[in-house]
Amino acid sequence: MxxxxxxxxxxxxxxxxxxxxxxxxxxxxxxxxxxxxxxxxxxxxxxxxxxxxxxxxxxxxxxxxxxxxxxxxxxxxxxxxxxxxxxxxxxxxxxxxxxxxxxxxxxxxxxxxxxxxxxxxxxxxxxxxxxxxxxxxxxxxxxxxxxxxxxxxxxxxxxxxGWYAVNFWKLDGMKPTRVEDGTYVLALPVGPQTLLPVIDxxxxxxxxxxxxxxxxxxxxxxxxxxxGEDITIGDMISQLAEITGKKIVYARISDGDFMTATGLPHRIALEVLESLKYHEECGYYxxxxxxxxxxxxxxxxxxxxxxxxxxxxxxxxx
Ligand SMILES: NC(=O)c1ccc[n+]([C@@H]2O[C@H](COP(=O)([O-])OP(=O)(O)OC[C@H]3O[C@@H](n4cnc5c(N)ncnc54)[C@H](OP(=O)(O)O)[C@@H]3O)[C@@H](O)[C@H]2O)c1
The missing domain is CATH 3.40.50.720 (NAD(P)-binding Rossmann-like Domain)
Known part of the structure; x- marks a missing residue:
């Protein structure tokens, strides 16, 4: 100190x-x-x-x-x-x-x-x-x-x-969810190639x-x-699956389904949706x-x- x-x-x-x-x-x-x-x-x-x-x-x-x-x-x-x-x-x-x-x-x-x-x-x-x-x-x-x-x-x-690493651990609509067969899916309205500057x-x-x-x-x-590093969402999910030993897949979903999944009021869900679209199209920075x-x-x-x-x-x- x-x-x-x-x-x-x-x-x-x-x-x-x-x-x-x-x-x-x-x-x-x-x-x-x-x-x-x-x-x-x-x-x-x-x-x-x-x-x-x-x-x-x-x-x-x-x-x-x-x-x-x-x-x-x-x-x-x-x-x-x-x-x-x-x-x-x-x-x-x-x-x-x-x-x-x-x-x-x-x-x-x-x-x-x-x-x-x-x-x-x-x-x-x-x-x-x-x-x-x-x-x-x-x-x-x-x-x-x-x-x-x-x-x-x-x-x-x-x-x-940068993008808080913890978002994929704690935010509804952004963390993996369990599906019926016991595996997990992370579902977002952007492609898995979307690059994020992830930081702990x-x-x-x-x-x-x-x-x-x-x-x-x-x-x-x-x-x-x-x-901490710039990494695609797809690579983040592969690494999460590999390290935790769980089966986790990535799915691209519609804008409307994503907004519903966040559980947020419409105005805020739209804000989160647009931020993800922007990251995909223009890059976070x-x-x-x-x-x-x-x-x-x-x-x-x-x-x-x-x-x-x-x-x-x-x-x-x-
Ligand atoms: N999540 C992401 O991926 C991400 C990425 C980039 C930027 N951000 C931005 O990060 C910001 C939040 O930063 P953080 O994560 O460090 O927040 P945080 O952990 O929630 O802490 C907020 C801090 O601000 C202080 N504070 C809030 N209002 C205050 C006021 N009126 N007067 C004095 N102190 C006040 C709080 O102090 P006390 O409660 O102790 O008074 C607390 O120390 C947000 O604006 C967000 O947009 C988030």
């Missing part, structure tokens, strides 16, 4: 510190041979994740980062050298709120004169697809925040998050943030595209390669097969 309280070490403020991405940032910085002070922001400093971080040396600050709370955000960012920001669309499903909060956090960082703002963005699918897929709000909103950050004049790096987020996302901080290759204005972003990492990332081996599949493949 190299989390320090020494005031000569850079102070990194981590938004979403109790979550997948923010927690991974703390993990990666604590693995570094450079020392960092870390201030983690959460709405609840008493929850077990927050307590564990405090025990590891993270200074926990209780704050709700909403648009009405801009003064509290500025206070939380005070004296920071580096800020890491992630917004959580899935908690409220309101793109206007996500964009307003993201912009507010950029303004707060600018007001206190931050040295480096690291943002967890995503592509604007409506722009990349030239309007064909307008409903993927959790991408489009983050794309709008990225644009605002780039225009703001603050030192800004966009560390885009808690283990590896922060490595790329550490790279953005420590590697001269990734200064302000740059973009880092994260993934709009055709950009992740190889350069992996070049200066401090340690290897986990592959999909590493993730499969380190995960208990008994609740999915019963």
């Amino acid at each position: 190299t989390i320090t309280q020494d005031s000569s070490a850079p102070l990194v403020v981590v938004v979403g510190v109790t979550g997948n991405q923010g927690g991974s940032v703390v993990k990666a910085l604590s693995e570094s041979d450079k020392s960092y002070r870390i201030r983690g922001l959460t709405r609840d400093t008493t929850k077990p994740t927050a307590r564990a971080l405090a025990a590891a040396g993270v200074q926990l600050v209780a704050v709700a980062l909403t648009s009405e709370n801009a003064a509290a955000a500025r206070e939380a960012f005070k004296a920071a050298d580096i800020v890491f920001v992630v917004t959580n669309y899935w908690e409220h499903l309101d793109v206007n709120r996500e964009v307003a909060e993201g912009k507010m956090l950029i303004d707060a960082a600018k007001a206190v004169g931050i040295g480096l703002f690291i943002w967890s963005g995503l592509e604007s699918i409506i722009n990349v697809s030239h309007g064909k897929y307008p409903n993927v709000h959790h991408f489009n909103g983050k794309g709008e925040i990225t644009e605002y950050g780039r225009q703001s004049g603050i030192p800004f790096v966009n560390v885009q998050s 987020t808690p283990n590896d996302y922060g490595l790329f943030v550490r790279e953005a901080i420590e590697s001269p290759e990734f200064g302000p204005g740059s973009e880092v595209l994260t993934s 709009a055709g950009k390669t992740t190889a350069d972003s992996r070049r200066h990492l401090a340690r290897p990332t986990r592959t999909w097969s590493d993730f499969v081996r380190s995960t208990d599949w008994s609740s999915v493949l019963v």
Whole structure:
């Protein structure tokens, strides 16, 4: 652990510190041979994740980062050298709120004169697809925040998050389901050749943030595209079957059947459907390669097969 309280070490403020991405940032910085002070922001400093971080040396600050709370955000960012920001669309499903909060956090960082703002963005699918897929709000909103950050004049790096490996383990409509003969099927509305930048987020996302901080290759204005590896859905299913010893096949299903299988309200099911179609047609990162972003990492990332081996599949493949 190299989390320090020494005031000569850079102070990194981590938004979403109790979550997948923010927690991974703390993990990666604590693995570094450079020392960092870390201030983690959460709405609840008493929850077990927050307590564990405090025990590891993270200074926990209780704050709700909403648009009405801009003064509290500025206070939380005070004296920071580096800020890491992630917004959580899935908690409220309101793109206007996500964009307003993201912009507010950029303004707060600018007001206190931050040295480096690291943002967890995503592509604007409506722009990349030239309007064909307008409903993927959790991408489009983050794309709008990225644009605002780039225009703001603050030192800004966009560390885009890849496709969470855990999605195929936990999301209804995206995990294998058992069929009558006791085998399994993973059914999606895209072809098995669809390529995804898969990442074991808690283990590896922060490595790329550490790279953005420590590697001269990734200064302000740059973009880092994260993934443990880029792999087709078909290969993911073959490897899952091989490692777990279960018979699992891939099936391409209709858009309507997929939307029903998600169990989500129509608006959200449409959002998930369009995101998959976009990944198939345009590529998750709009055709950009992740190889350069992996070049200066401090340690290897986990592959999909590493993730499969380190995960208990008994609740999915019963
Ligand atoms: N699933 C995927 O494949 C995928 C891929 C790329 C990007 N993403 C994006 O990842 C984002 C979620 O990131 P995650 O997985 O790290 O989320 P997470 O594990 O659910 O954690 C969310 C974090 O945000 C904090 N937070 C949320 N609202 C807050 C507020 N108003 N004030 C202060 N803190 C707040 C939470 O803190 P407390 O609860 O402790 O207050 C928590 O630490 C989503 O926007 C999603 O679109 C997902």
